[in-house]
Amino acid sequence: MGSFQVMIDKIKKGKIPKIAVAAADDLEVLRAIKAATEMNIATFHLIGNEDNIKKIAEEINLSLNNIEVSNEFDPIIASRKAVESVSNGNSQILMKGLVPTAIILKAVLDKEIGLRTGRILSHVALFEVDGYDRPILVTDAAMNIAPDLEQKVQIIQNAVDIAHSIGIDLPIVAMLAAVEMVNSNMQATVDAALLSKMSERGQIKGAIIEGPLALDNAISIEAARHKGIENQVAGLADILVVPNIEVGNVLYKSLVYFAKARVGAVITGAKAPIVLTSRADSHEAKLNSIILAALSACGNNI
Numbered sequence: 041m042g043s044f045q046v047m048i049d050k051i052k053k054g055k056i057p058k059i060a061v062a063a064a065d066d067l068e069v070l071r072a073i074k075a076a077t078e079m080n081i082a083t084f085h086l087i088g089n090e091d092n093i094k095k096i097a098e099e100i101n102l103s104l105n106n107i108e109v110s111n112e113f114d115p116i117i118a119s120r121k122a123v124e125s126v127s128n129g130n131s132q133i134l135m136k137g138l139v140p141t142a143i144i145l146k147a148v149l150d151k152e153i154g155l156r157t158g159r160i161l162s163h164v165a166l167f168e169v170d171g172y173d174r175p176i177l178v179t180d181a182a183m184n185i186a187p188d189l190e191q192k193v194q195i196i197q198n199a200v201d202i203a204h205s206i207g208i209d210l211p212i213v214a215m216l217a218a219v220e221m222v223n224s225n226m227q228a229t230v231d232a233a234l235l236s237k238m239s240e241r242g243q244i245k246g247a248i249i250e251g252p253l254a255l256d257n258a259i260s261i262e263a264a265r266h267k268g269i270e271n272q273v274a275g276l277a278d279i280l281v282v283p284n285i286e287v288g289n290v291l292y293k294s295l296v297y298f299a300k301a302r303v304g305a306v307i308t309g310a311k312a313p314i315v316l317t318s319r320a321d322s323h324e325a326k327l328n329s330i331i332l333a334a335l336s337a338c339g340n341n342i
């Protein structure tokens with residue numbers, strides 16, 4: 041059974057969360073909401089162009105009877121209203137609809153109404169890739185642009201927390217770079233080596249961190265052996281930590297478009313989980329993200 045299916049069973053044992061959706065007037069968003077409603081894993085507060093929401097809902101046979109709808113044309117204001125719905129306790133999860141990522145994240149980081157906790161907020165995507173024997177997490181493909189060493193520590197911790205919540209007790213974290221040796225001209229390799237040593241010394245707990253590793257050595261035992269990388273974790277990564285947003289975003293989209301991987305993604309580290317997918321992602325990706333966020337919100341670990 042796939043990891044997303046296992047999560048659904050777990051979510052149903054807890055209190056069903058309400059999700060505030062910013063700029064919900066989008067076909068793929070509403071298709072995901074319809075599926076989540078039918079699975080009974082979430083209720084919704086939709087903020088967006090009400091006429092468009094009603095029109096799309098009718099087209100896809102989504103009943104709005106038990107769904108709260110707030111009319112708001114402007115995506116910036118819709119984002120702020122959705123964030124407020126979470127910060128005032130009306131909703132337990134925030135979801136991005138048809139709005140650019142930076143706009144909703146600015147509302148999330150707003151000092152007055154936002155969802156800051158003092159921790160780093162970061163994006164964690166969970167992929168099921170045919171041919172890879174385990175679910176794989178990728179971080180950070182969407183929020184932190186060029187994290188420094190201290191930010192990478194917190195990004196790793198956020199991803200490790202998600203790994204624990206889906207039942208990976210001691211995840212293997214691969215710090216991705218272009219090469220396996222430390223090269224002082226490539227900051228990613230320097231940070232990776234430091235993080236690996238910090239893990240060895242117990243400064244980062246709950247995971248084994250290894251790096252620098254190129255992608256092939258992180259996910260293929262054969263490739264690692266071929267390059268003479270003799271350790272117990274090379275080729276067996278559960279979490280891929282990318283050096284910057286460009287690498288993460290390209291990896292995310294390569295897995296979806298070339299490898300046809302199934303994906304769900306959340307922003308974690310905030311007061312509530314945030315469903316954040318690309319506007320072009322399918323309704324399946326949005327549904328999987330709702331599932332991942334609902335599991336985080338209900339605190340029912342697998």
Ligand SMILES: CCCC(=O)SCCNC(=O)CCNC(=O)[C@H](O)C(C)(C)COP(=O)(O)OP(=O)(O)OC[C@H]1O[C@@H](n2cnc3c(N)ncnc32)[C@H](O)[C@@H]1OP(=O)(O)O
Nearest residue numbers: 141142145146149159160161181182183184185292317318
């Ligand atoms: C993969 C599928 C989905 C996608 O394709 S997404 C597409 C790509 N993603 C994006 O375009 C978003 C990339 N990130 C950004 O644009 C920006 O970093 C972001 C999140 C909007 C924040 O930008 P700004 O509002 O300009 O923020 P800033 O750097 O001036 O900081 C303002 C205050 O917020 C804080 N902050 C920024 N990032 C944070 C984080 N990750 N966790 C916690 N706090 C954070 C920052 O410390 C600052 O705080 P303070 O005001 O000094 O107290």
